[in-house]
Amino acid sequence: MNGIYQALAELEEKGEGGVLCTIVGSQGSTPRHEGSKLLLYPDGHFIGSVGGGEVEGRVINEAGQALLDGRIRLLRYDMVNPQHGDPGVCGGTLEVFVEPLKPKPTLLIIGGGHVGNAIAHLAHWLGFRVGVSDDRPEFCTPEANPDADFFVPVPMAEVPSKMSITPYTYIVLPTRGMAVDVKGLPTLLETKAAYIGLIGSRRRWLMTKRALVEAGVPDEKVSRINAPMGLELKAETPEEIAVSILAEIIMLRNGGTGQSMKIY
Secondary structure: OHHHHHHHHHHHHHHOOEEEEEEEEEOOOOOOOOOOOOOOOOOOOOOOOOOOHHHHHHHHHHHHHHHHOOOOOOEEEEOOOHOOOOOOOOOEEEEEEEEOOOOOOOEEEEEEEEHHHHHHHHHHHOOOOEEEEEOOHOOOOOOOOOOOOOOEEHHHHHHHHHHHOOOOOOEEEEEOOOOHHHHHHHHHHEEEEEEEEOOOHHHHHHHHHHHHHHHHOOOHHOOOOOOOOOOOOOOOHHHHHHHHHHHHHHHHHOOOOOOOOOOO
16 A cells, blocks of 8 residues: 555656546455555556456556546446356445546746746746756756756757656747757657647748658658647747747647637
């Protein structure tokens, strides 16, 4: 049990998710009793147990679905007659609470200049776990970006090998030029990031897209990129651009439309 609590703390520290399954009800003869726990990781491995065998397999399957849809579940299993679909013959009944653990979202900013600094400041205020990456070491320090929680001072193409990028990771690229984007984006597009956004004009994006396709990046991968990123606010200053970008990410996270809420 202590191992599960330690694992939960590590998940929170790393900004990763999982599913916690806990037996909350047990009547009669069952393989495990109230309080027994199982923690399922996104890659499918797990620690702990809620009974083993068929019943545990069913719980893990439901936990996998909970990881995808984010919904809690209260499962009940009678363990009497397998011919009627029961997962065992112990004679008792189990109730299992399945709780998806949504981690604090991570915003990774690749490009630690003025715009990146403004994005980090706003994202920190909004409650994101903020990371900054730049291949220029002087832009990737607590002094240069005091609102960042962690730093990845490597070229963009190496970022996925230096940190965990999950479906709760949002990547924004206020980079210094197209050459950096074309070289680094292919590896980012192989990750499970929830969002990959690229700064720049429409012309810059069309040129970048053409270069990516010519380099052999499939269209379905290229289409994952939000470019130019942000909502149309006529933003000009780094702070206004940061608002535009974070507004788009919040809209996508929450299923919003971006339309005015004014009642006409």
